Amino acid sequence: MAQELDSSKILYSSGNNDECYTPDYAVKPILQYIPKGVTVWCPFDTEASEFVRLISKQNKVISSHLDNGQDFLQWQPKEHWDIIVSNPPFSNKRKFFERALLFNKPFALIMTNTWLNDSTPKIIFKDKDLQLLMFDKRMEFNQSDGKVNNKITFSSSYYCWNFLPKQIIMDKLIKPPRQTVPPYQVSQDICNPLTELLY
Ligand SMILES: C[S@@+](CC[C@H](N)C(=O)[O-])C[C@H]1O[C@@H](n2cnc3c(N)ncnc32)[C@H](O)[C@@H]1O
Numbered sequence: 001m002a003q004e005l006d007s008s009k010i011l012y013s014s015g016n017n018d019e020c021y022t023p024d025y026a027v028k029p030i031l032q033y034i035p036k037g038v039t040v041w042c043p044f045d046t047e048a049s050e051f052v053r054l055i056s057k058q059n060k061v062i063s064s065h066l067d068n069g070q071d072f073l074q075w076q077p078k079e080h081w082d083i084i085v086s087n088p089p090f091s092n093k094r095k096f097f098e099r100a101l102l103f104n105k106p107f108a109l110i111m112t113n114t115w116l117n118d119s120t121p122k123i124i125f126k127d128k129d130l131q132l133l134m135f136d137k138r139m140e141f142n143q144s145d146g147k148v149n150n151k152i153t154f155s156s157s158y159y160c161w162n163f164l165p166k167q168i169i170m171d172k173l174i175k176p177p178r179q180t181v182p183p184y185q186v187s188q189d190i191c192n193p194l195t196e197l198l199y
Pocket residue numbers: 017018019020021022043044045049050051064065066067070071072073086087088089090
């Protein structure tokens with residue numbers, strides 16, 4: 001018997017890039033634009049997030065996450081909050097940005113630059129000035145297994161509203177050098193049947 005297709009599941013299903021975590025060097029550039037004394041809501045973040053760890057050093061932070069039953073599309077903190085800063089899922093980004101704009105409060109949300117090729121940002125930001133914090137290098141996100149996805153095919157920016165002092169800011173991303181395995185360790189790790197016989 002043919003199964004009925006649930007169109008909402010197809011349109012709004014999560015993708016492979018949704019469970020990726022922002023490294024500290026990608027959070028640091030936005031810190032200087034967060035006004036003193038404001039409460040920041042990080043709506044896609046658990047306590048383990050670098051957004052929560054770094055922003056809470058300078059501002060009050062409220063974090064929430066789908067895993068805790070706090071769906072950004074339906075839920076908001078009961079406590080007062082002033083601005084949103086985070087990295088939303090790449091799937092269904094239109095829904096997340098539309099919701100962020102509905103609050104009419106400043107936000108800074110990481111998104112791929114390829115999104116600028118779509119009509120959606122032009123439609124939803126038509127009467128709301130989109131601000132961009134752009135970088136000279138690509139952010140490489142951490143995967144849920146703890147490894148860095150260094151084969152990333154796109155660059156990302158902070159898509160902001162009412163957040164930056166001007167519409168487009170070009171900044172440098174100060175990335176730590178890639179961790180490479182020292183040659184000594186490589187040779188030690190290679191299984192050599194000849195030396196194994198000797199010792
Ligand atoms: C791109 S990841 C970023 C995680 C974290 N903000 C960071 O940057 O390290 C997006 C996260 O949002 C969560 N998420 C997905 N849908 C959500 C929703 N409707 N409301 C809240 N969180 C959601 C995903 O499970 C995922 O952990």
